Amino acid sequence: MSEIKSNCFVIMPFSRSSEEHTEGYWTKHFNELLKPTIEELGVKTFRVEAMREDILKSIIQSLVTSPIVVADLTDHNPNVFWELGVRQSFRQNTITIAEEGTKLPFDVSPKATIFYNLHSEENINQFKINLKTAINDCFTNPEKSDSHVLDSITGRGSLYELIRMDDARRRIEALIVEAQSNQENFEMRKKLVGEPDDLSEIPFPVSFGIWRTKCMEFLLVNRYLDEDERFYKTAEATLRFLENLQLHGPWLSIMSEKDKDSALRFYTGQLGKFITRALQIWIDLLNRIYHKIVERMKTMISDTGFKTIGELRSISYGIDKPYGGFIDL
Numbered sequence: 001m002s003e004i005k006s007n008c009f010v011i012m013p014f015s016r017s018s019e020e021h022t023e024g025y026w027t028k029h030f031n032e033l034l035k036p037t038i039e040e041l042g043v044k045t046f047r048v049e050a051m052r053e054d055i056l057k058s059i060i061q062s063l064v065t066s067p068i069v070v071a072d073l074t075d076h077n078p079n080v081f082w083e084l085g086v087r088q089s090f091r092q093n094t095i096t097i098a099e100e101g102t103k104l105p106f107d108v109s110p111k112a113t114i115f116y117n118l119h120s121e122e123n124i125n126q127f128k129i130n131l132k133t134a135i136n137d138c139f140t141n142p143e144k145s146d147s148h149v150l151d152s153i154t155g156r157g158s159l160y161e162l163i164r165m166d167d168a169r170r171r172i173e174a175l176i177v178e179a180q181s182n183q184e185n186f187e188m189r190k191k192l193v194g195e196p197d198d199l200s201e202i203p204f205p206v207s208f209g210i211w212r213t214k215c216m217e218f219l220l221v222n223r224y225l226d227e228d229e230r231f232y233k234t235a236e237a238t239l240r241f242l243e244n245l246q247l248h249g250p251w252l253s254i255m256s257e258k259d260k261d262s263a264l265r266f267y268t269g270q271l272g273k274f275i276t277r278a279l280q281i282w283i284d285l286l287n288r289i290y291h292k293i294v295e296r297m298k299t300m301i302s303d304t305g306f307k308t309i310g311e312l313r314s315i316s317y318g319i320d321k322p323y324g325g326f327i328d329l
Helices: 023-039 055-065 078-088 121-140 148-153 159-194 214-222 229-247 257-268 270-304
Strands: 006-011 043-046 068-072 094-099 113-116 319-321 324-326
Touching: 006 023, 006 055, 006 078, 023 043, 023 068, 023 121, 055 078, 068 078, 068 121, 078 094, 078 148, 094 121, 113 121, 159 214, 159 229, 159 270, 214 229, 229 270
Parallel strands: 006 043, 006 068, 068 094, 094 113
Antiparallel strands: none
């Protein structure tokens, strides 16, 4: 046997599954056909044996952690199908085999299955070649999909991706509302510094120079949007601008004439104009990403036939544009 480079867990019946397929048959089938064929590739091959420990726990651990699993579907053993379902809910790289003449259920029939005929030496030799080819393919193409379960709930265009994108969409809406609030705050403070009015009528966030940054900080920490580094550098720069505003924005209600002159020069000067432009660029960027996600979600729903997001989440919502309106996603 070659040097051990991985391991393969075999799921198959333990005991009699038909008149012909006794416990002894399955033991011989594993020890004389499957195990030596796979181990020629340097892959340690095992199946769960009856032990003192919790055998079901051991089976589940092997199903979830083994790089490769081979499942023999002969005789439609219910334990084997249950174990196959567990495996395909967690990992790719699962190979199904069965004796010739086995009629596969609808749920697994789309999956490529390698058949064998123990009464034909030629067939057995070809089976060994096919099985080893499939094992090698698991090494050379480990990300190749062979689980309809994972494809449906976690892959590109899946239900999981759709809901994840909808979460991102709602977070961008919050970012846009936050950015617009800061933009309005900035413009109002600039106007009030130049043309002071009754300060008692000024909204609290404007008077006290409060800038909303929680959504942006959450974005920078979690990076939940699939955008490049340039996007996140823009977010960082915008946050720095807002922190700069915090330093140059004393409470309007207690501003001295000197403070007002200084603030006016800041707001109307080069830096103030730069911040005005930066805030608008940030809002425009968020809107573009928002609409890109919405269009992607519409395409996914159309292509896959998923229900609307509202139905999937069992609630009624769906925003067509930032900060308002409904969309039937």
